[in-house]
Amino acid sequence: MLTAIVLCFILGYVTIVFEHPLKLDKTVPALLMGSLCWALMSLGFHGGSLSIIDTHEHVYSLANGVTHEAEEGFVNALLHHLGKTAEILVFLIGAMTIVEIIDLHRGFEILKNWVKTKNKKRLLWILGALGFILSAIIDNLTATIVLVTLLRKLIQNKTERLWYAALIVIAANAGGAWSPIGDVTTTMLWIGNRVSTFGLIEHLVIPSIVCFAVPFYIASFMTPFKGEIEMKDTGDDNVAQKLLSSRTMLFLGLGGIIFVPIFKTITHLPPYMGMMLSLGVVWLVSEYIHPEEDFTEERKHQYSAHKALSRIEMSSILFFLGILMAVAALETVVVGDVGALRYVAEQLQNAIPNQDVVVIILGFMSAIIDNVPLVAASMGMYSQPIDAKLWHFIAYSAGTGGSMLIIGSAAGVAAMGMERIDFIWYLKKIAWLAFVGFIAGAIVFLILYPFLPNAVGGVPGAH
Template sequence: MGAMTIVELVDAHEGFAIITNRIQGRKKSSLLWVVGLLTFFMSSVLDNLTTTIVMVSLLRKLIQDREDRLRYVGLVVIAANAGGAWTVIGDVTTTMLWIKHKIGTVEVMSELFLGSLVCLLVPLIGLTFLMRGNLGERPSEDKAIEIDIRPWHQWLFLILGLIGLISVPVFKATTHLPPYMGMMLSLAVLWIVSELVSHTMDETTRSSTGVLAALRRVDMSSILFFLGILLAVGSLGAMGILENAARWLDETLPNREVVAVAIGLVSAVVDNVPLVAAGIEMYSMPINDDFWMLLAYCAGTGGSCLIIGSAAGVAAMGLEHIDFVWYLKKVAPLAVTGYIAGVFVILLQRLILH
């Protein structure tokens, strides 16, 4: 809710217009690469959920045709999860492994970057061949840029919004307090700045750009849907079902690499956080062990295989009302191919280096 409010606040001050106005090309394949790579690198410094919310907001301003936009949103889900897997602040699971001293900050970047990039590039290349031609006209804006919103307003809120979102994982790592407190702190700073800046605007503009107006535009049904998914998965974790599943995988499958790959695929159905938490409790390998690195990649990217498999996917599903079966047919095959290709690249990289 805090992340969505910050995004709405930046949008109210036309901060995203700075980015969308610079994306001039209307060729579908070119925009795919811009969106995919931008999401991938943003997700490595933001978390994948926040990045997805920001990118979906941008795509709504760039693409009018719903079918085209949904394909782009599907790519955003894949790119956000792939980008979050190779840094310790990009995904909840890598952050957990880092806090528990299972992976190192630099080591995870050097070992997982190439595999994560391939995980994105394979679906990206596939979509490039599928999506030919040009996009139609941009969506007509509900309102023109308010005359009282000046360029410095746009830059101020875009920069403050991004800094506020980026600071959340840093705040968590530094203070060890829950992430929502960092998000509330960032929102409070933007709220104060918004109140100060509002004195430079007329009454009409002030009423449409304030935090209360932004809060009214937040899609609460999406947040409740997201909460419901997390509660359902949390109940499975509380009953010990997920931990039992992890133990069963360990006993049934031949080696730890296959276990990590299987946990990634299982995380497409249930949340990756309790699965990784169970894995941390089950195994006692040293820091930067090959298993921990592969688990960080698999748990981070495996959720892309289904729309309900990751926080990014659930957020996109709520924001754009993506149909589960549509994603399964149109995006999931590309996501699974990218996921498997990334695993092979990581294992090949190990063989070459060792």
């Protein structure tokens, strides 16, 4: 039965990786994989052929007959993993709703006023800086969508636009790596108490800046970013798009998201509680604010939180549910006398004693395989204390390594879909820039880490 669980996970994983050739939404295999892994484990457990282990290292088995304690241990393990997964999902739903409310009120149109240059090199750095900063606040996926939408309103030539969109992916992924709310993987590590807000910022902000700045510096000397660009006249468009509520909702929404880590630090409550509070405040204001001069009750639904909720990508939420529960199954099923993921970690440690090399390999893997299950697996494999070097390096590698392929990150996939970026074109033109930035940031991280205050090394290896 253990073999069946592993095969189910591998088959589901491969299907997710090849979602584009198969023309199948990755949510489908994720949901099937998550439910089937637990179903197979339950059959094996109740048949007496499998044992499970909980987060307190208690092993439960029905091999010697049915016991109430073992049954309860299985149910509690399932509920524990569902609860930890739900924390992440509730957090993401709140953040996505706030971003959609801002977008309904055209708050992101304000950003267009910050881009007034026709110089290609200057425009590259402005968009890159916006991507780096925005991704740390509203997450790298949303930042990419916002900036690619902005690009469409500024640049007419599609070929020129492709170069900027590709570089925005690198900037957004680098910006998301040092913020607890900048990337799904850093959010997972933060909610899972592997990293703290200030620990993540302190140890990753400089490597992330290097990861962003090095490729942009090199690109600024390349032919596509020389000279001036023919930009669209956005004057009339700005007037047409402007709403009375745009600026208010932009700053209120972004402020609400930024407030979440502060709320967690003050109250010691999980991040999703702070996100619920922020969403409640933003929703409250959106109910009474007047976006237009002649605002009527009939127009209210156009700017309501209900409409924002309908625009959320629920398929992404369900994908995370499926993939995280599948990884939880591997964390729970026993191999030898430990969980399957812990067993893998021990074998990795024996094969590659240098943990830094393992994490760098994980960064390369995140360009090919979705980084969410990679990070989820690493959280089940290792037991270093909060803010250990391992967790910060995993956050950096998984967050920025995905830039090396256009399909390696949510931001890349979004840009690919919006601008029809060709996989091979990105591989030839952009991948090497992302690689240079990734390695440069990794080197800076490894050099700086011993000199930073409160550095926690942890004990190398697994549990």
